[in-house]
Every structure is written in C-alpha cells, then in structure tokens.
Amino acid sequence: MASLNPADLAAPTGAAVPVAPRVLAQGVVKSFGLTHALRGVDLQAAPGEYIALLGPSGCGKTTLLRVIAGFERPDEGSLQLEGRSMSGAQHHLPPEQRGLGMVFQSYALWPHMTVADNVGFALSLRKLPPAEQRRRVDEALAVVGLSDLASRQPAQLSGGQRQRVALARCLAMRPPVVLLDEPLANLDTHLREAMQHEFRRLNRELGATFIHVTHDHAEAMSLADRVVVMEDGLVRQDAAPEQLYREPSCRMVAEFVGGGMVLPVTVWADAGDGLTQAGLWGMACLLRGVADGRATATACFRPRDFSLEPVQLPGGTSVGLRCQVVDSAYRGGVYIATVRPDAEPQALLRVECTQRPVPGPARLTVRDGWLLPAA
Amino acid sequence: MQTVAPLARPSSFTGAAPRFSAEHALTAALLLWVLVLCAWPLARLFVEAFSAVPGQPFALFAEAWDSTRVWRAFRNTLAASAGATLVSMLLGTSVALLLGLTDVRARASAVFVFLLPLLIPPQILAMAWAELLGPGSAILAPLGLAPAPGTPNPLYSGTGVALVMGVEHSAVVFLAVRAAMRNLPRDLVEAARLAGASPLLVTRRILLPLLRPAMLAGAAVAFVSAIGNFGVPALLGIPGRFPMLTTLIYQRLNGFGPKVLGEVSVIGVLLVLLAAAGLGLRAWLVRRTGSIERGAPLQPFALGARRPWAEALLWLLLGFCCLLPLFALVAGSLVPAVGVPLNADTASLAHYRSVLGQSNVLRAFANSFMLAASAALACALVAVPFAYLATLRRVRAVRVLDAVADAPYAVPGIVLSIGVILVFLKPLPLLGVSLYGTLGIIFVAYLSRFLPLALRPAGAAFETLDRAVDEAAQMAGAGVLTRLRRVLLPLVAPSVAAGAILVFMTAFNELTVSALLWSTGAETLGVVVFMLHYEGNSPAASAVAVMSITVTLLLAIVMSLLARRLPPGTVPWQA
Numbered sequence: 001m002a003s004l005n006p007a008d009l010a011a012p013t014g015a016a017v018p019v020a021p022r023v024l025a026q027g028v029v030k031s032f033g034l035t036h037a038l039r040g041v042d043l044q045a046a047p048g049e050y051i052a053l054l055g056p057s058g059c060g061k062t063t064l065l066r067v068i069a070g071f072e073r074p075d076e077g078s079l080q081l082e083g084r085s086m087s088g089a090q091h092h093l094p095p096e097q098r099g100l101g102m103v104f105q106s107y108a109l110w111p112h113m114t115v116a117d118n119v120g121f122a123l124s125l126r127k128l129p130p131a132e133q134r135r136r137v138d139e140a141l142a143v144v145g146l147s148d149l150a151s152r153q154p155a156q157l158s159g160g161q162r163q164r165v166a167l168a169r170c171l172a173m174r175p176p177v178v179l180l181d182e183p184l185a186n187l188d189t190h191l192r193e194a195m196q197h198e199f200r201r202l203n204r205e206l207g208a209t210f211i212h213v214t215h216d217h218a219e220a221m222s223l224a225d226r227v228v229v230m231e232d233g234l235v236r237q238d239a240a241p242e243q244l245y246r247e248p249s250c251r252m253v254a255e256f257v258g259g260g261m262v263l264p265v266t267v268w269a270d271a272g273d274g275l276t277q278a279g280l281w282g283m284a285c286l287l288r289g290v291a292d293g294r295a296t297a298t299a300c301f302r303p304r305d306f307s308l309e310p311v312q313l314p315g316g317t318s319v320g321l322r323c324q325v326v327d328s329a330y331r332g333g334v335y336i337a338t339v340r341p342d343a344e345p346q347a348l349l350r351v352e353c354t355q356r357p358v359p360g361p362a363r364l365t366v367r368d369g370w371l372l373p374a375a
Numbered sequence: 376m377q378t379v380a381p382l383a384r385p386s387s388f389t390g391a392a393p394r395f396s397a398e399h400a401l402t403a404a405l406l407l408w409v410l411v412l413c414a415w416p417l418a419r420l421f422v423e424a425f426s427a428v429p430g431q432p433f434a435l436f437a438e439a440w441d442s443t444r445v446w447r448a449f450r451n452t453l454a455a456s457a458g459a460t461l462v463s464m465l466l467g468t469s470v471a472l473l474l475g476l477t478d479v480r481a482r483a484s485a486v487f488v489f490l491l492p493l494l495i496p497p498q499i500l501a502m503a504w505a506e507l508l509g510p511g512s513a514i515l516a517p518l519g520l521a522p523a524p525g526t527p528n529p530l531y532s533g534t535g536v537a538l539v540m541g542v543e544h545s546a547v548v549f550l551a552v553r554a555a556m557r558n559l560p561r562d563l564v565e566a567a568r569l570a571g572a573s574p575l576l577v578t579r580r581i582l583l584p585l586l587r588p589a590m591l592a593g594a595a596v597a598f599v600s601a602i603g604n605f606g607v608p609a610l611l612g613i614p615g616r617f618p619m620l621t622t623l624i625y626q627r628l629n630g631f632g633p634k635v636l637g638e639v640s641v642i643g644v645l646l647v648l649l650a651a652a653g654l655g656l657r658a659w660l661v662r663r664t665g666s667i668e669r670g671a672p673l674q675p676f677a678l679g680a681r682r683p684w685a686e687a688l689l690w691l692l693l694g695f696c697c698l699l700p701l702f703a704l705v706a707g708s709l710v711p712a713v714g715v716p717l718n719a720d721t722a723s724l725a726h727y728r729s730v731l732g733q734s735n736v737l738r739a740f741a742n743s744f745m746l747a748a749s750a751a752l753a754c755a756l757v758a759v760p761f762a763y764l765a766t767l768r769r770v771r772a773v774r775v776l777d778a779v780a781d782a783p784y785a786v787p788g789i790v791l792s793i794g795v796i797l798v799f800l801k802p803l804p805l806l807g808v809s810l811y812g813t814l815g816i817i818f819v820a821y822l823s824r825f826l827p828l829a830l831r832p833a834g835a836a837f838e839t840l841d842r843a844v845d846e847a848a849q850m851a852g853a854g855v856l857t858r859l860r861r862v863l864l865p866l867v868a869p870s871v872a873a874g875a876i877l878v879f880m881t882a883f884n885e886l887t888v889s890a891l892l893w894s895t896g897a898e899t900l901g902v903v904v905f906m907l908h909y910e911g912n913s914p915a916a917s918a919v920a921v922m923s924i925t926v927t928l929l930l931a932i933v934m935s936l937l938a939r940r941l942p943p944g945t946v947p948w949q950a
Binding site for chain 2: 069070071094095096097098099100101102104105106107108110111112121122125126169173
C-alpha cells in the first residue's frame with residue numbers, strides 16, 4: 001500500500017496557542033429524557049494521539065463521540081477543537097462545519113454512489129478543482145489499498161472492503177480528528193487484526209488524532225496510546241494501557257479490563273516504597289498501592305498473580321492457603337485452574353498454571369496484587 | 376454426580392401419515408373459496424371480452440379501437456390519472472419530507488389529518504371539494520372568493536377530477552416515502568454532514584436519490600388508484616362531460632343493460648391491463664431498491680428560527696387539502712336551501728330530519744350495515760386459516776392463493792363488478808335462483824374485493840409469531856383446528872379484529888362496487904349519496920355523507936385505540 005506524506009494531511013493550524021489540545025471536552029453533561037448518558041465528562045486529546053473510549057454498552061462512550069462530532073449538543077459543559085470553541089452554553093457548531101472524519105459501525109456508505117463518488121463527496125462540497133479532487137480520491141484509495149475498485153458500487157464490496165472505503169472517505173478530507181464508532185464490530189477476527197494494524201499505521205503516518213469507541217478491552221489496549229474507561233456516564237479511569245492493567249482505579253475497571261478478581265483484604269502495615277503488607281483470608285501478602293489509613297480494603301488480582309503449590313512440600317512443610325481445585329481449562333500455553341479456597345467457599349478464583357492442575361486439595365500463594373485506591 | 380432419570384422412549388410409530396389430513400381439507404376449502412369468489416369473476420371477464428362474438432376473439436377489441444367514445448374516455452383517463460399522479464407525488468413527497476426530516480411540532484396530528492382522505496370514500500371527498508369550491512360554497516362565499524352564483528362548478532372538469540384524485544391519492548405516496556425514510560439509517564446522513572453538507576444539501580444529494588424508487592413506486596400505486604377511481608369521475612366528471620373509462624362502463628351498463636356486457640368487458644380488460652402495467656412497474660421498482668443496512672432511524676433536522684414558517688406552511692396545506700373540504704361538506708348539509716348563506720340563524724338540521732324520514736335512505740343504512748358487517752365477519756373468519764397456512768405453515772398452494780386473492784382488490788372495483796355480474800347473472804346451479812338484483816350479489820362482490828384487507832393484518836400477525844408456538848401445541852397433540860381455535864386465534868385476535876374493522880369501514884361507504892350491482896330495495900349508502908347528488912339535492916346528499924363518514928371516523932378512533940396491540944403498519948393512518 002502506498003504511504004502518505006504526513007505533512008500533506010496533518011492540518012496545519014496557525015499555531016496561535018503553543019500546544020492547544022486537539023480535542024478538549026470539559027464537564028460535558030447530556031441527558032435523553034430520564035437517561036443520563038453523560039454526567040460530567042472531561043476528555044483531552046493531543047495532536048496525533050490515539051485514544052480509545054472503552055466501556056460496557058450504555059456507558060456513554062458513543063454519546064461522547066457524537067458530542068465531539070456535533071450530532072448531540074451537550075446540556076452542560078463545553079467542547080473545543082484546536083482551541084476553537086465548538087459547543088458551549090450559547091452556541092453549537094453543526095457537524096458539517098467542524099471538518100472531522102468519522103468511520104461508522106455500519107460504514108454508512110451511500111448506496112447510490114460509486115466508491116470514488118463516496119470518497120470524493122466531501123471534496124466536491126469544498127469545491128476543489130476537479131483534478132485535485134481526483135488526485136486526492138486516488139491517494140486516499142491507494143492508502144487503503146483499494147485503487148482498483150474506484151468505480152464499483154458499495155453493494156458489490158465485501159465487508160472488509162466497505163470498511164476500507166469508509167476509512168478512505170474519511171481520510172480524503174484530511175481531518176484533524178478521526179472518530180471511529182466501533183468500526184471493527186462487524187468484521188471477523190482475521191480482518192479485525194489487519195484493520196487494527198491499518199488504523200495504527202495511518203494514525204502514525206497522518207498525524208491525525210484518532211478517537212476510537214469500543215467495548216472490547218483487548219482492542220482498546222492494543223491500539224490506543226491512552227484508554228478512557230467509562231461507566232454510567234462518567235470516566236472511571238484515563239490512563240495508558242499498561243497502567244490501566246497494572247493499577248486499575250476501581251473495582252469496575254479492574255473487572256472490566258483483563259478480568260481482574262477483586263477480593264477483600266485486611267491491611268496489616270505500610271511496607272514503604274508504595275507497598276502494603278496485607279492479609280488475604282489470613283495469609284500474608286505484599287501488595288502494590290497504599291492503604292491511606294484504611295483497616296480493610298479491596299485488592300485486584302490477576303490469574304497470573306496466584307500460583308498453586310502441593311498440599312505438602314518436600315520436607316513436610318506447607319505454604320499458602322488451603323483450597324480445592326475444582327476444574328481447569330487449557331488456554332494456549334497455560335492452564336487456568338478454578339479454585340475454591342477453604343476459608344471462603346463462596347469465592348471461585350482463577351489461577352494460571354504451567355502444568356495441568358490435579359483436581360482436589362492444593363495450596364494457593366500470592367505473588368502480586370494491587371490495592372485499589374480509596375473510593 | 377447426580378443420577379439422571381432414564382430418557383422417556385418415544386412410543387413406537389405405527390400408523391402411516393394420513394393421506395388426507397385436516398390441513399389438506401382446509402387447503403381445499405380455501406382453494407374453492409378463492410377460485411369461486413376471486414379468480415372466476417376476473418377470468419370470466421376475460422373470456423367474455425374475447426368470446427362475445429363467436430369465432431372472432433378480437434372483434435370487440437376492433438370495435439372499441441374504432442369507437443371515438445372509447446378513445447376519448449381512454450385519453451381522458453390517462454390524462455387525468457397522469458395529472459393526479461403528479462399532484463399526489465408533489466404533495467405526498469413534500470409532506471413526507473417536511474414531517475420526516477424536520478422538527479416541526481404536532482407531527483402525529485399532522486399525519487392523521489393528512490391521511491384523513493384515506494378514511495373517506497372518493498365520492499364523498501369529491502362532493503366535499505365540490506361544496507368547497509362551487510358557486511354556493513358556504514366557506515368561500517362569505518369571503519367573497521366563491522364563483523358567481525349560476526356559473527358551473529369549476530371542479531366539474533378534467534382538471535377538477537385530476538386535482539381531487541391527486542389530493543386523495545397523495546396519502547399513498549406519503550406512506551411509501553415515509554416507509555422508505557424509516558428504513559434509512561441516520562449514519563448515511565451523518566456521514567454526509569461530517570463531510571460538510573448542510574441539511575438542504577444532504578436532502579438533495581443523499582436523501583432524495585435514495586428515496587426516488589419509493590417515490591416512484593408510490594406514484595405507480597397512485598396512478599393505478601386513479602385509473603380505477605369511480606367516485607371522483609362520477610361526481611365531477613359526469614356533470615363536467617369528462618367521461619373516463621370507469622364512468623363509461625357505468626353509463627353504458629346503466630343505459631343499455633346486460634346486452635352491452637361484452638362491450639364493457641373489453642373496457643374492463645383495458646383497465647386491468649393499465650392497472651397491471653402500473654403494478655408491474657411498482658414491483659420492478661421495489662425489487663430494484665437495493666437493501667440498505669438497518670441502523671438507528673433518521674434524526675430530524677432542527678429548523679431553528681424558520682420552524683414557525685415551516686409549520687405555518689404545513690398547516691396551511693393540510694388545512695386546505697384535508698380539513699376545509701370536510702368543513703364545507705358539513706356546512707353544505709346545514710344550509711336550509713342551495714344558495715342561502717350559512718350563519719347561526721340559518722343553520723338547520725332540516726335535511727338530516729328529511730333524509731331520515733326517507734325509506735330508501737333508512738333502507739340503505741340498514742343494507743350497508745348488514746353487508747359491511749357480514750362481509751367483515753366472513754373475511755376475518757377466512758383470513759385466519761388462510762394467513763396461518765400461507766405465513767406460518769408456508770404451504771405452497773396457499774401462498775399462490777394468497778397472490779390470487781389480491782387480484783380483486785388490485786383491479787378497479789367496477790371491473791370486478793362486471794365479472795361478478797357475468798358469473799352470477801345466471802341462476803345458481805342446484806338452487807335455480809339468480810343473485811342478480813338482490814343484496815346477495817353485492818355481498819359476494821364484497822367477499823371477493825375486501826378479503827385482502829383482512830388478510831394483510833392477519834398475515835402480519837402470523838409473521839411475528841414464532842413457529843414453535845404452533846409446533847409446541849402440535850407436540851401436545853392438538854389437531855390443526857384445535858390449534859387455530861385455542862392457541863393461534865387468541866394470539867392474532869387483535870390483528871384479525873383490525874382487519875375486520877378495515878373491511879367494515881371500507882365496505883360501509885363504498886360506491887365503486889355497488890354502483891353496477893344495486894337495484895331498488897338493494898341500495899347501499901354510497902349509491903344513495905350518489906343518487907341524491909345526481910338529482911341535484913346536494914344538501915341532502917351532504918347530510919347522508921356526513922352521517923356515514925361519522926360512523927367511519929368513530930371506527931377509525933376505535934382502531935387507533937387498538938393500535939398498540941397490533942404489529943406496526945396494521946393501522947394505515949397511524950403516525
């Protein structure tokens with residue numbers, strides 16, 4: 001596939017402010033009747049940044065995207081693009097005057113136009129000279145590898161091809177911000193991975209800011225520079241993927257991202273260096289994070305934070321919590337054991353093992369864990 | 376591990392499948408019903424047209440070809456229908472766009488008002504328009520806008536016929552465009568707006584091209600309706616000396632009786648061919664419409680400061696096209712005598728009293744009520760097993776019958792009447808009496824004509840049912856009649872009732888079918904209104920018309936209340 005000259009597409013602004021964020025949403029509130037879709041959301045995106053909006057359905061992520069696009073007018077709060085106000089208390093710029101690009105989940109290709117007409121529509125509205133229009137359409141189709149299909153109708157394309165046309169249509173405008181509304185939801189696994197690479201590459205090459213709505217945490221983590229986790233109309237955490245995984249801000253993020261287990265612990269002592277000595281069902285463990293004076297707290301554990309030991313070590317000693325291995329499943333390279341601690345028979349824990357665990361009694365030890373901050 | 380109870384063994388299967396099941400019997404009964412009532416009259420019409428002169432199948436066609444009378448009616452029909460279609464398309468599309476794409480308020484009321492003409496039979500609509508724009512107009516005269524007294528009514532002309540039919544059928548185009556608009560996902564509009572297109576530009580470059588097939592399909596149906604329309608040409612065209620094919624049939628049969636059956640059959644065949652061409656065009660357009668992926672529905676464009684202007688324009692249009700004619704009709708029934716200005720002092724109910732004292736009016740009310748009620752009941756009863764076998768069981772033969780049953784409603788009503796006369800003029804076999812000249816022949820024609828009105832809602836209801844509901848009852852050992860009565864009928868009852876009400880509403884006021892079939896003692900309401908108007912007693916005709924459409928509107932309200940329990944689209948005028 002052809003590559004683009006970044007300077008060509010990155011919208012050069014007057015650089016009036018030293019580093020105005022490309023997108024700046026502040027205190028955005030939006031309700032639909034009795035449904036509070038956004039309840040005071042802040043979002044900031046730097047030029048060229050790839051941001052994922054992640055959350056379960058109904059969390060408000062799509063509404064936030066549509067506020068940025070201009071389809072929804074916020075009830076409260078403000079939105080700026082490159083330092084210019086788009087929506088505020090007094091005014092609201094309609095979407096057609098914002099110059100943003102968007103890839104829809106349904107692709108939204110206009111069925112009565114050819115591929116080239118779809119891609120060139122925005123350019124024809126901008127009254128560019130025909131030669132320039134043609135050049136930019138060709139260029140955008142080349143970027144997504146569809147130069148041969150310019151004269152096709154959308155109905156004659158496969159799902160992956162339609163996705164690429166939708167992307168090309170959005171890129172031909174050379175938008176400063178590209179909005180992606182669950183763009184990969186309708187593709188099969190193989191195509192999805194190919195398109196993920198494509199999004200990353202274009203983001204790097206074009207310098208446009210990408211804001212990508214998804215409910216798939218793996219997709220968000222692998223694509224984005226920064227992941228904004230939303231729930232119930234609020235931002236729960238806004239952090240780089242690594243931090244999101246290692247240091248979730250609350251139970252919801254811990255459980256939604258990477259399937260963390262959130263368990264109650266007793267705080268024993270501050271161990272210094274941001275570590276805390278704590279007890280899990282009476283067993284001592286060293287956790288990352290600080291208790292801030294709490295006597296009890298909750299901590300997030302991942303399956304790989306636990307390990308299983310035999311009931312009796314050689315020499316008759318034993319370590320860890322008594323537990324029962326209930327079941328196990330092979331997950332490519334490792335086994336995930338389902339374990340029921342004797343101290344808390346209601347709880348079922350998932351433990352990563354390198355060898356197939358034997359059902360029956362065993363002992364559980366803790367290697368790592370993250371003490372969730374005070375709510 | 377829990378112990379699992381041993382599986383029950385199926386009892387060994389002994390009997391062979393019955394060669395002739397209850398389902399087969401039902402299918403055979405429906406086959407007989409559709410063949411006798413729906414297929415035979417239309418087939419007989421064609422046979423008559425081609426075989427009235429023995430040995431010369433095209434003799435009557437050649438005669439029609441040479442007849443200036445037929446040519447003139449043919450030209451008039453095409454011209455008036457084309458004009459009406461243009462009016463329908465402009466009016467229906469603009470109202471659909473205004474209501475579907477902008478944030479004007481009171482949309483549900485606007486839709487109801489715009490679809491009012493659907494509830495009012497054409498001859499009454501034509502009368503209402505004639506009252507509104509005629510020299511004696513109770514609405515326009517006080518404003519000094521009515522034509523001078525003594526001058527002919529301007530609507531008694533080809534233009535008048537085209538305008539009134541155009542307004543009447545604009546609802547058809549409106550419904551087609553609105554349905555297509557509901558299927559357009561908002562993404563398509565939003566993608567265009569992000570590309571920089573203003574709402575007006577989105578409408579012109581994206582929406583109108585995507586809606587064009589629906590507009591044309593709606594226009595094709597409006598054209599077919601115009602070609603088969605009898606009420607409007609009868610009320611406006613006959614006094615205006617503007618004969619059309621439907622009124623020509625009426626006048627020939629009325630003047631010369633059964634001996635011209637062959638001649639009018641040829642005109643009937645001509646009408647059927649025109650209607651078939653229109654419907655074929657529509658089917659082609661519908662097939663050609665590519666499937667668009669579904670998505671969230673369109674969001675209306677905010678008009679901002681221009682909204683009051685748009686609303687004023689909309690209600691001016693609706694008020695003039697849909698409400699004023701009805702006011703004029705009511706006013707016309709309250710005027711003590713033609714030409715007397717209407718005010719609080721002169722308004723009188725004398726015409727209501729007078730028509731209710733006439734035996735033929737009272738008889739017509741009783742006849743139409745009986746005919747409509749029994750046709751509604753019979754059609755609903757037939758529709759349940761019919762739709763069950765066609766939709767839920769997907770019995771091939773019944774699906775074919777379903778298409779055949781549509782024909783009597785698709786062809787012009789007056790053409791169906793010719794076929795019914797041809798079939799039932801002769802004494803019935805075995806009984807030795809003829810239905811001709813009795814209410815019986817009108818009843819038979821209603822059964823044929825209005826079955827599709829009952830079939831569509833029933834089919835829609837079965838479409839939403841899970842087949843497993845029926846199959847579970849079958850597993851429980853219920854035979855087909857038991858399942859229909861105890862399981863399926865309760866589930867589809869609201870839709871079947873809606874279909875029955877639709878049949879009643881349409882049959883109660885209709886004129887097109889009974890115009891050729893009535894006889895003294897066997898008049899329908901539509902015929903009485905037509906005759907009173909024809910005799911020049913328009914206040915009395917208006918009074919009967921007001922009473923009869925009151926019944927229809929009350930039923931429409933009942934059905935609107937029922938609408939929440941019906942599959943979407945069952946109630947045609949629902950917003």
